[in-house]
Amino acid sequence: EAAQKQGFDWYMRKEIFEQPKAVADTLLGRLNDRGELQLDELRMSPELLRRVNKVVIVACGTAFYAGLVAKYAIEHWTRIPCEVELASEFRYRDPIIDPMTLVVTISQSGETADTLMAIRHAREQHAKVIAICNTNGATIPRESDAVIYTHAGPEIGVASTKGFTTQLVACYLLGLYLAQVRGMKYGDEIAALLAELERMPDAIQRMLDAKGAVYDLAAELVDATSVLFLGRHVGYPSALEGALKLKELAYIHAEGFAAGELKHGPIALISEGLPVFVVVPPRGRDQLRDKVISNIAEVRARGARTIVLAEGSDDEAHAVADTFIELPRVSTLLQPLAAIIPLQLFACELATVKGHDVDQPRNLAKSVTVE
Ligand code: G6P
Secondary structure, eight states: OOTTTTSSSSSHHHHHTHHHHHHHHHHHSOOOOTSOOOOOOOSSHHHHHHHHOOOEEOHHHHHHHHHHHHHHHHHHOOOOOEEEEEEHHGGGGGOOTTTTEEEEEESSSOOOOHHHHHHHHHHHOOOOEEEEEETTHHHHHHTEEEEOOOOOOOOOSSSHHHHHHHHHHHHHHHHHHHHHHHOSSSSHHHHHHHHHHHHHHHHHHHHHHHHHHHHHHHTTTTOSEEEEEEOOOOOOOOEEEEEEEHHHOOOEEEEEEEEGGGGGGGGOOOOTOOEEEEOOOOTHHHHOOOHHHHHHHHHHTTTTTTEEEETTTTTHHTTOOOOEEEEEOGGGGGGHHHHHHHHHHHHHHHHHHOOSSSSSSSTSSSOOOOO
16 A cells, blocks of 8 residues: 555545646647647537537536536636536426536546436436546446546545546536637637646646645644635635535634625634635736735734735735745636645645544545435
């Protein structure tokens, strides 16, 4: 087993550090030399994809948060309405789906019972189903019309890490492919985003190289009993996933909020010294960024200890940060690929310092095959 962990203390930590490769492998072979997307494996005709009038993403856990990010990307790039729903809710509320609906399921294991049931329900209504999955030949891809495999390699740690980032990549590829086949007028933007995706493994590597500061922070916050995570736009699902990692591994109260909702409740939770992670949108989305910066100032004025994830050149973000974690300069929609890395490292390290079993957290299963 020690050999399989390749010198890491946990499979999870090993899998966190495998992300540059996992992301690169998931992109591999999917871009042709003209810089266009080629998803040959997606056995679904362009005509059919052009007729789609609604996308519904269903998933559980971490995969659901990847789906939340995908909604921002798919709607922006394709202008097709996109809903995201927890698989366990989807089937029980009589969702409106028909043959023009594209249902996208996201599942690392491909065996999650709720997600599988959602697929069966969708296909009974004659919707087309694409599975995003990491496990070759699993039940979910077998029961779907088409599949986009993530090439993360086996994920052993119960808490998903490289599963998540490769799901994000697959969602981006699907969104850009839909835009491409539907002839959207974003030719240049699509090419630029694809080029940027190809640079993401390096950006992720730089985040991993900066692990020391994140580990120090985890050691410092080992006695925290509650941690909040804030973000807007795609920073919001990043916040939710950061909080989930901490709950799963460190067993402490952790909550992700949309920063804009602060004044509608969460701000009442702020007390002296409460750690609050905030994901700041890249510069260039200045309206949004300014609002997040003032949200940080608000929680800090009430005593929160702010841990700010922002671009290195963002002086205003520096000014409101008790701890600053530098993010690379990337497009807003791709930012979660980088922003999640320190949040994963933080949860893994905090749980380690607390003496928990990081690979087998209490009460959790890698794949939930019962409803
Ligand atoms: C379990 C795992 C999570 C995972 C979720 C969905 O709860 O512990 O890490 O995100 O299932 O799993 P899936 O295999 O469908 O992505």
